[in-house]
Amino acid sequence: MPRAGQRPRLVEVAERAGVSLATASRALAGREGVSTEVADRVRLVARELGYVVNPYARTLAGGARSTVGLIVHQVDDPYFSEIAAGVIQLAAEQGLLVQICQSGRDPDYELQQLRHLIAQRVGIILISGSGYDDPRVEAEARAELAAFQDHGGRVAAIGRHALGVDAVLPDNEAGGHALAAHLMDLGHRRIAVAAGSAGLTTVADRLAGVTSALRQRGLRPADLTVVHGDFTRGGGRAATEQILNEHPETTAIVALNDAMAIGVLSTLRSRRVPVPARISVVGFDDVSVAADLAPSLTTIRLPMTEMGRTALTLALKPRSARPRRRATGHLLVVRDSTGPAPTT
């Protein structure tokens, strides 16, 4: 019988439907071995009673986990919040809840968050963001994730290879290549890169694309100015100051993500450097505000929301023998922040 003011339990449902606990459980979990007639009756009663399974009891008893953990570098960075939006959308459709953590781009803290999530016994873990150049961190993360998967956990990564798990991967190198090629087609030869932290694989990959484009067109990598900051607007501002001071001949700045590009544009504006008349600027990611900046930003579009959904989709499928990879499309979006190199 129902207890005053408490949520109904499975026993209540079972009694009202005139079946045993086991049958009620099977019926609601959609497991076989229950006649459709009985199953329908149980589901009906459950609906009437407003019954919702207690996830703690279910998980403890060894049933399916209902929560997915999501680790991102920074939630208030549009790149990650758009990915998170995709994950959360799909999770809601599936009746899953999303536990979100941020690592602040600190590899050790991220590892700690990961362990915490595993210790909390979430069912699925999604890791989004760059990998780290530090082989120790990557190896430890790999090991934790492998053990987690061996105990039935499911994992997928977004934008991170080398973790030994399913992953959705943008082609950072091709994107970097396309940006540099676009600038060179406009006549730019003095190009500077506002790069994120040197320890991130994303930075290395995008940078590799840029240098390959230069090499392809006969420039030497030494002709390229690379300034490392971090993947934030502030990082973009600092990088721009340095570029302006140390390499005044620069005619184009490649920011390796849009957040930095916003900082670059902001600093150029306050220094009264016309964009793109004097310096062209490109970003990477196409966060949604990129189109509304002044000037609007030429960048590489990555389908962030879809990437989040795809990652969860991968994690929802049964584990495969070898890690799956999904490449995401990317597209050069030319807007107003790039123009022909100035003819000195």
Place this chain on the structure above:
Amino acid sequence: MPRAGQRPRLVEVAERAGVSLATASRALAGREGVSTEVADRVRLVARELGYVVNPYARTLAGGARSTVGLIVHQVDDPYFSEIAAGVIQLAAEQGLLVQICQSGRDPDYELQQLRHLIAQRVGIILISGSGYDDPRVEAEARAELAAFQDHGGRVAAIGRHALGVDAVLPDNEAGGHALAAHLMDLGHRRIAVAAGSAGLTTVADRLAGVTSALRQRGLRPADLTVVHGDFTRGGGRAATEQILNEHPETTAIVALNDAMAIGVLSTLRSRRVPVPARISVVGFDDVSVAADLAPSLTTIRLPMTEMGRTALTLALKPRSARPRRRATGHLLVVRDSTGPAPTT
């Protein structure tokens, strides 16, 4: 004895420490009735074994819940992602996990999310965003939350009154007043408002502040043009088109949040309307990108991250007899998007 490849359980800790399960549990939960000597030994063993309590078992057994649910309108809106960042920060410091949901500003869907969270037995619920004008929805939400609190749940709201729970509240009316006053001090008399959906309490409050400033200075509310859209960049763009077409005499646009203000600026730029020479623009919230826009945005600063932290702090305290309220400061930040009204 430990089982191969499995996380250690409390029994393992208890055995190694030479105490009973009950004592081990008490020691780790910091409950009294355990000598400091024994408690230290248990904690030491737990650390050695890498023991972390199984939250499902703990919750099922009636112990403390360790997860906080956070409902926001939209995760990829900087206003909410900055609030979320604050909540997540503090939660991480407290060893709590954050379950995040988005409502898409749909009152019924939000109610559904709320029920889902309650059914999932999270311990704490934080609701962020505007309330709705619809009395039915608000009443239902109140009722759900009241029942939740009666069963030991904890709740706090951000930017929402009328829910009968602890809340942290920006003074939207004073902010709206300050914006309008600033514009009128600059000589603007033809002011238009790009407002969010008419059904949101935040919109009504900010708008009330604007009209009170006009009235205070001898203008009639009828002199004010109000266009309703939604609280997004797209909403700002649409509102601007309408204002420009139907009220070409307008010299200042008040966007009721920064997202709309970005859309307003973007449209004015593509229509080649100089800001602030021809039209001044103000926003509300001071999301972090506001300072990096071109022109940088005059707006009301709300301490979003701190608001998130404060809300969680409120929810962490024991429930008080009557709902607590924390007012948040706000500050008019004057930047480059506002200037003297053009002298026609």
Place this chain on the structure above:
DNA sequence: ACGGGGTACGTAAGCGCTTTCGTAAGCGCT
């Protein structure tokens, strides 16, 4: 008519923890 095999369902044993209750030991008091 009878045994074998499959299907539908019930019984009961946990999952790993918290907490109530009970007990033994130690204390001060008369």
Place this chain on the structure above:
DNA sequence: AGCGCTTACGAAAGCGCTTACGTACCCCGT
């Protein structure tokens, strides 16, 4: 010495669910 009181700890009863196993029952072939 005997009493009650407090303190430190252990035994065991669940929390609400899933699932291995057991038991009816029915359909089939012979």
